[in-house]
Structure formats: C-alpha cells, structure tokens
Amino acid sequence: MSDLNDIELTAAQHARTHACAERVRYEIKQQGGSIGFDQYMQLVLNDPAVGYYHGQQKIFGAGGDFITAPETSVHLAYCLAHACEQLIQDDPQRSILEIGAGSGKLACDVITYLHAWGQLPARYYIYEPSEALRVKQKKLLETEIPEHVSRIEWLPNLSGEILSAIIIANEVLDALPVKCFEVQADSIQERCVALSEDGNLIWQLQDPVDDLDAxxxxxxxxxxxxxxxxxxxxxxxxxxxxxxxWTNCCEQCIMFLIDYGYPRSEYYHPQRSMGTLRSYYQHQVSEDPFKNPGLQDITADVDFSAVAKAATHLSLGVLSFGVQRNFMLANRLLEWQPSADNEVERIAQIAQLKQLTLGSAISERFQVMVLGKGIDYGADRFTLRDMRARL
Ligand SMILES: C[S@@+](CC[C@H](N)C(=O)[O-])C[C@H]1O[C@@H](n2cnc3c(N)ncnc32)[C@H](O)[C@@H]1O
Incomplete structure (x- = not known):
C-alpha cells in the first residue's frame, strides 16, 4: 500500500505541514514532553491556522482525499429530505441545522428536494467551524440554488436559540478527537504523542489520565x-x-447522526485488535497519523453505544438505531427515480442505489442513530429494523 510518504508535496504543502508539525512540537514542549492523541487530532484537524479542515486544498470527492455519501450520490439526501418533509409537516416551525456541512452538497440536495415537494423549512442553519469550508459551502449554494440562499444561515457558534430543529450530522462524529490506548496482559496504557530525539512525532505509552482510566x-x-x-x-x-x-441551542430537536461505526460489543471486539484509527490522503489510507500532519484527514469509527450512553446522560431520547440502508428504505428510497438526462448517468445512479442497498460494505458499515430532545417518535418511522437492543 502506498502512503503519504510516496507522494511528492508541493512547496506550499511542505510549508503547511511544516507549520502544523511545528505547532504540535510547540504544544508538546509546553506540556512537558507529551500530549494526548485527542489533543494532537484537535490541532492537526481543527487548528484554524494549520489544521487540515481549515486549509484551501480540495478535501471531498474526486481530486480530494476521501468521499462521503452526499458526494457519491443524491440518495442519502433524498431519504433525509423525506424524513425532514414529514417532520416539517408535523411541525412547520421546524428548522434544519446541519453540523459540519463539508462541501455543502448535502444541504444543496436536501433543500432542492424539499423545495420540489413544497416543504422547505423556515431556515436551514449550518454550523461549520472551518472558515475555509464555510466559504466553499456558500460558493456552491450560491451557484447551485441561488433562489434559496436567503433561507440559509451560517451560525458562528451554537449559543443562539432555535425553537425546534432537525439536526443532521453526516460523518462528523468520526472526525472528532479520540484518545488512543493499548491493553496488554497486565496493563492498560494511554498512547500519547511525544518527540523522538531528532524531533519526529512518535507514540509514547503513559499511565492513562483519570477519565480515560475510568x-x-x-x-x-x-x-x-x-x-x-x-x-x-x-x-x-x-x-x-x-x-x-449541538443540542443546547434547541428547545426541541430530532437529531440524525450518520456515520460508520458499531455497537460497543463489535467496536471493542477481540478481533478488532488494532483499532479503527486511520488517515486519508488523496484516497489512500495510511495507518500512520504522524505523516505530514495537517495534510491528511484522520478518522476513527464511532462507538454508537457510547453515543447512546452520552445522549441518555443528557436526557436525550435514543429514538432509533440501525444500518443506513434500513434508514433509507424506511424513508422511501425505493420511490427514488433517476434524474440524470443521459443514459450513462442514469445507469451510474442506479448502480449507486444498488451499492447502498445490496449487502455492500457501505450498506452495512454506516449506521443512523436518531436522538430526540423533548420529543418522541416510534423507531419504525426511521428504520426498517431497529437495533437499539444491540447498543
Ligand atoms: C468528514 S467531514 C463530513 C462533511 C459532510 N458532512 C459530508 O458528509 O460530506 C467532517 C465535517 O465536520 C466538520 N467538523 C469537524 N469537527 C467539528 C465539530 N467539533 N463540530 C462541528 N463540525 C465539525 C468539518 O469541518 C467537516 O465539515
């Protein structure tokens, strides 16, 4: 497998990764020789000056580093729009709040479908921490759906008040910082980030901090x-x-969390002994998160049992949980008609539909968890097969 080392970097890329690595080295020295991996991940992905998501490079789709469902096809947007359509019919005051909107493609497609069905929300809010991505999202939406841009509002933070919202977070949980650990026969240790003698980033085992230990x-x-x-x-x-x-700004909300992951028993399964952490650069996977920091994405699968536990602590209801395919089938996927006006594209759209529904890795690995704040719905509204019992 080739990795980031094999790819020649431009002068600008060299400068960026050098600045990012310097930022990490500074933090490690400031903190007495090591930092947690979560802190490392936060810096290299989200630091406004040097973080991956804040750069000007193309991130999503062909020519970028990885592809997400909204970039692959319109099907997820179609099904989410159907779920939103019903929820807006129930309560016309509902707005949509999309968290971490990437290129803006999902927002574009969801709004287009809801407009076609006469069920646009009062507002479509986007909370996107990256200024570079906010600019790209605005550009895409102004080009593709200029007539709806006045309905879209980018929130600088989530401190405001939204009466009732439908929150959508597609592939955001997997981008959040994680701590790394190692279990051996008689010990559990945290895998932190430190510096070698010549200043390279290396793993360092340490006693786990208290909350990790617990x-x-x-x-x-x-x-x-x-x-x-x-x-x-x-x-x-x-x-x-x-x-x-994400939920504090809403008096009431329904939240769709869509991501790759598993319930705890599968996540921490003895066979998954090397974890799920990986990095992406130009559609190549690397297992070394320290290569050219700031130029590659870093991600880890989601432990959905932990999401449910956190939700319950916050008094959010876990309304349903199941594979993405069953969410899509419960939300009228099979009524979708190819929209392309030439035969080749129509065939491609149908092939994408098959990939999402017929036992492929995508259809099994992606899950949809629906949470509710101050509101309840039966799970059958959101999935053909509710799997909350496995959480
Ligand atoms: C893997 S991308 C997914 C983008 C998009 N939702 C999609 O499916 O194509 C992760 C997105 O989450 C954003 N993000 C990262 N950390 C976040 C956080 N703590 N809160 C909100 N958004 C975050 C990133 O800036 C980026 O837009």
Missing amino acids: ALDYITVMSDEPLGELYRSEINLGLENTLSA
Whole structure:
C-alpha cells in the first residue's frame, strides 16, 4: 500500500505541514514532553491556522482525499429530505441545522428536494467551524440554488436559540478527537504523542489520565471476552460535551447522526485488535497519523453505544438505531427515480442505489442513530429494523 510518504508535496504543502508539525512540537514542549492523541487530532484537524479542515486544498470527492455519501450520490439526501418533509409537516416551525456541512452538497440536495415537494423549512442553519469550508459551502449554494440562499444561515457558534430543529450530522462524529490506548496482559496504557530525539512525532505509552482510566475500566468490565495479548483502540471522551453543544441551542430537536461505526460489543471486539484509527490522503489510507500532519484527514469509527450512553446522560431520547440502508428504505428510497438526462448517468445512479442497498460494505458499515430532545417518535418511522437492543 502506498502512503503519504510516496507522494511528492508541493512547496506550499511542505510549508503547511511544516507549520502544523511545528505547532504540535510547540504544544508538546509546553506540556512537558507529551500530549494526548485527542489533543494532537484537535490541532492537526481543527487548528484554524494549520489544521487540515481549515486549509484551501480540495478535501471531498474526486481530486480530494476521501468521499462521503452526499458526494457519491443524491440518495442519502433524498431519504433525509423525506424524513425532514414529514417532520416539517408535523411541525412547520421546524428548522434544519446541519453540523459540519463539508462541501455543502448535502444541504444543496436536501433543500432542492424539499423545495420540489413544497416543504422547505423556515431556515436551514449550518454550523461549520472551518472558515475555509464555510466559504466553499456558500460558493456552491450560491451557484447551485441561488433562489434559496436567503433561507440559509451560517451560525458562528451554537449559543443562539432555535425553537425546534432537525439536526443532521453526516460523518462528523468520526472526525472528532479520540484518545488512543493499548491493553496488554497486565496493563492498560494511554498512547500519547511525544518527540523522538531528532524531533519526529512518535507514540509514547503513559499511565492513562483519570477519565480515560475510568472509561477503560467500564469497557473491559462490559466486554464479553478478554481483549487479547496486545489490543489497541480508540475512545472519544468528549461525546457528552459535543452532543450537549449541538443540542443546547434547541428547545426541541430530532437529531440524525450518520456515520460508520458499531455497537460497543463489535467496536471493542477481540478481533478488532488494532483499532479503527486511520488517515486519508488523496484516497489512500495510511495507518500512520504522524505523516505530514495537517495534510491528511484522520478518522476513527464511532462507538454508537457510547453515543447512546452520552445522549441518555443528557436526557436525550435514543429514538432509533440501525444500518443506513434500513434508514433509507424506511424513508422511501425505493420511490427514488433517476434524474440524470443521459443514459450513462442514469445507469451510474442506479448502480449507486444498488451499492447502498445490496449487502455492500457501505450498506452495512454506516449506521443512523436518531436522538430526540423533548420529543418522541416510534423507531419504525426511521428504520426498517431497529437495533437499539444491540447498543
Ligand atoms: C468528514 S467531514 C463530513 C462533511 C459532510 N458532512 C459530508 O458528509 O460530506 C467532517 C465535517 O465536520 C466538520 N467538523 C469537524 N469537527 C467539528 C465539530 N467539533 N463540530 C462541528 N463540525 C465539525 C468539518 O469541518 C467537516 O465539515
């Protein structure tokens, strides 16, 4: 497998990754020689000056680093729009709030469908922390759906008040910082980030900080089988804060969390002994998150049991959980008609539909969890097969 080392960088890319690495080195020295991986991930992805999501490079789709469902086809947008259509019919005051809107493609397609069905929300809010992405989203939406741009509002933060919202976060949870750990026969340690003698970024094992220690106790106690001789994995300790931040601005909300991941028993399965952390650069996967920091995306699968636990602590209802395919089938996927006006594109659209529905990796690995604040609906509204019992 080739990786980021094999690819020649431009002078601008060299300068950017150098600045990002310098920023990380500074932080490591400031903090006495090491930082948690979550802090590293936060810096290299989200630092406004040097972070990956804040750069000018193309991130999504062909010519970028990875592809997400909204970039692949319109099907997810079509089904989400159907779910929103019904929810807006129930309560016309409902707005949509999209978190981490990437290129803006999902917003563009959802708004286009809702307009066609006469069910536009009062407002379509976007909360996007990256200024560079906000600019790209605005450009796309102004070009593709200029007549609806006045309805779209980019929120600088989530401190405002929205009476009733439908929150959508597609592939955002997997981009959030995680801590890394290693379990050996008689020890559990945190995998931190430190510097080698010549200043390179390296892993360093340390005693886990208290909140990680407690969370790992919980995982190992809850695990049906021993995790094995050498077991590495990841954990997001910030989920509760994140869900709280995303829902605090709404008096009432329904939230669609769409991502790749598993319930805990599969996530921390003895066979998944090297975890789920990986990096992407120009559609190539690397297992080394320290290569050219700031130029590659870093991601980890989502432990949906942990999301449900965090939601419950916040008194959010877990309304349904199931594979993305079953969410889409419950939201009228099979009524979708190819829209392309030439035969080749129509065939491509039908092939994309098959990929989403017929036992492919995409149809199994992606999950949809629906949370509710101050509101309840039966799970059958959101999925053909509710799997909350597996969480
Ligand atoms: C993997 S991309 C997914 C983009 C888009 N939703 C899609 O499906 O194509 C992650 C997105 O989440 C944003 N993001 C990262 N951390 C975030 C956070 N803490 N809160 C909100 N958005 C975040 C990124 O800037 C980016 O837009």
